[in-house]
Amino acid sequence: MALNDTRLRNLKPKPGKTERLVADGNGLYIRVRVGEGTITRTWQFRRREGDKLTVTTLGKYPGLPVLEARQQALELATRGKSYSPIVEVAAEQWLSERIEHTHRKAELIRGYVERAILPALGRRRIRDIEPSEIAIVIRDYRDRAGKTAKARKGGLTAARALLGVFKGLFGYAVANGWIKHSPAVQLTGAMVGPPGAARTRVLSDDEIRLVMTSDVRQGPVLRFLLATGLRIGEAYNGHRDGQYWVVPVSASKNKREHRVWLSGQALAQLDLHPWKATRDDVQHWVADNAGGWCAHDLRRTFSTRLNGMGIPPYVVEKMLNHTFGGVMAVYNHATYDTERREGLEAWSSWLAKMVQPERANVVALSQTQRAA
Secondary structure, eight states: OOOOHHHHHHOOOOTTOSEEEEEEETTEEEEEEEETTEEEEEEEEEEEETTEEEEEEEEEETTSOHHHHHHHHHHHHHHGGGOOOBHHHHHHHHIIIIITTTOTTHHHHHHHIIIIIHHHHTTSBGGGOOHHHHHHHHHHHHHHHTTSTTOSGGGHHHHHHHHHHHHHHHHHHHHTTSOSSOTTTTOOGGGGOOOOOOOOOOOOHHHHHHHHHOOSTTHHHHHHHHHHOOOHHHHHHOEEETTEEEEOGGGOTTSSOEEEEOOHHHHHHHTTOSOSSOHHHHHHHHHHHSSSOOHHHHHHHHHHHHHHTTOOHHHHHHHTTOOOOHHHHHHOOOOOHHHHHHHHHHHHHHHHHHHSOOOOSOOOOOHHHHHO
């Protein structure tokens, strides 16, 4: 029986089941699924060739009406491999199949898709998108992002990230046979502006004292970053395990668990954990008050100062959870736990001395001298 709006709205899985597949005809099906208290209805086109079943997701009902779903199914049936979905459908399939279960920052990728790609190109066919259209979307997003309070490098960072999302999406379209060549492949980061110079900012002694003595609510987070050398995301997404701070694989840049010894200075900041300031609060305060350095510069300061104290570079690299390159990566798998702990305690003592008031250059008088 052909589906209509009334029947579609009332379709539910059978008792005891979480999903149901109902045919409309000519290879078109509606998949009804219950999850987290809601019912979703998704159009699918199914084709069996020999022993192989091919399932193509077309979109969700009622966003994709029944007549349009039938038109897409007819196109699939008659044109076969030349089928090309709209960008919205292709993006949702790419996100659900390739990104959401494997990418460490899947929510960020989805954010770029929903904020930039779908509003501009969502209803267009994948095969009709030109490189110039992608370039326009990226540059427009760069200009809009550059006007926000938390923009980095005038929106260039966001624009380059969006370009990477476009490349991933259209690479997926090529792999699925929807297009032969990706319109994003020839676009490079140069189209959004010149790359920024690598940062070299290291905090001065006075700036370190500011961090260590500031009584603002962002202060404990900044001091924790300086004491441990952690990235800000690792501080907010890690957890304490005894006298260690554990950065899980999901929050680690190199996808390796990172355990950091908690020195006296670090533990003092955890006395106030959970912190009152959010990650965005910290970033905004630094941008408005720090005088040119950013939160990540605390990590560079940590590395530079420890190397200057005589801590071996390979130990500092392990403190930062960096991976060795070249021959060391193959042959050196030492963790240097003892050396890292000693280095962090030495750094904690150095920071403590930085905030101690200097003794006044005064010689105490004896009782006899005072009487005179």
